[in-house]
Amino acid sequence: MQAPSFDRAADAFQDAVGAQTCGESVRRVTQGWGKQREAGREREAARAMALAQKEERPDELRLPLQDPIAEQANLSTDGVMMLVRKEGWKEVKLTTISAVEQIEARASSDGQDGRGREARVHVLLSRHSYQAGLWDADGMAEQQYAEGVRRGLERCARLSSVNDGAVWIERITRENFPEAVQIVDWSHASERVWAVGNAVFGAQTAQAVMWSERWLTKLWQGKVVEVVVALKGLKLEQGRYPQEVQQAAGYFASNASRMAYDVYRAAGLPLGSGTVESGARSVVQQRMKRPGRGWERETGQAMLAGLSELHSGRFEQAWQTPCSIAA
DSSP states (O other): OOSSSHHHHHHHHHHHHOOOOOHHHHHHHHHHHHHHHHHHHHHHHHHHHHHHTSSOOOGGGSOOOSSOOOSEEEEEEEEEEEEETTTEEEEEEEEEEEEEEEEEOOOOTTSBOSSSOBOOEEEEEEEEEEEEESOOHHHHHHHHHHHHHHTTGGGOSEEEEEEOSOHHHHHHHHHHOTTSEEEEOHHHHHHHHHHHHHHHHOTTOHHHHHHHHHHHHHHHTTOHHHHHHHHHHTOOOTTTSOHHHHTHHHHHHHTGGGOOHHHHHHTTOOOOOHHHHHHIIIIIIHHHSOSSSOBOHHHHHHHHHHHHHHHTTOHHHHHHOTTOSOO
16 A cells, blocks of 8 residues: 555565565455445544534444543644546645643753743654545545544543644634644744745845744744734735735734744644644655556545555554444
8 A cells, every 4th residue: 555556566465475466456455445444434424423413422332442642632634635537636635633742841051942932842743643535624524523533532631733724624623623722833824924024025135034033033922913013014015925925914813813822832732733744745645646647536535545544553453344333
């Protein structure tokens, strides 16, 4: 499944066990199992969503817990493009759930992080699980919730959700897990500030660096209102600057409630969505985004179902019980 092609997988199988096979045989077995796994996760998502509507949720009807996270967890969701035959480039939506461990940070002698910003707690994200597929936002919502149920997020003591500023991600996460502290990924927010500084004052000029660093420090301190006021004060002329730059003030104003970075650091919450971005590369792009004609939607979805289980560390269990939830 991780091999660059089914032919390469067949060669690896022959080298490993000495038995002959061909790429076509590997393809049929892999995609056949993937289709079973896709049917299984659709049923599981439907079961989880149906139970969510009931006031009483008997444990025997819940999805089986798989590596549940009891203390602190993070949920991140994103999209990555994949070529689908006869359809063109389509977005694969991916959700990643991780355990979060707080690690005491080492501050410099002046108690700062080297950029004039107070050092607090570092966090380590591990034990990742994934669900990826060619879904619309509502389809992703069902799969996101089902994966959250499998990992025990409903009973998790602390839950955060770090994402970019996409409206659909904020919506489905809020509906599925209203208790999650939603955070705009720091790198996305800081890139917006740099984009404005470079566009207005000249790319990487001393003035652009000085302006950007000043307002990044304010943002790091949670002073989003001051950043918005500064952006509005630039009075950017329409048509002269990229749309992203012209809309920067609105972006920060609308996301202000999810940019309390000083509070999040003090609470030991993650600020980056690197886990889902890394997942997009390892789970989706490494196998699914290769030169060629792309994938049929059905077989592509089957492969994504299998890859989700593989990278979640559940391949053997899923291989043995691909349709564990009855219709």
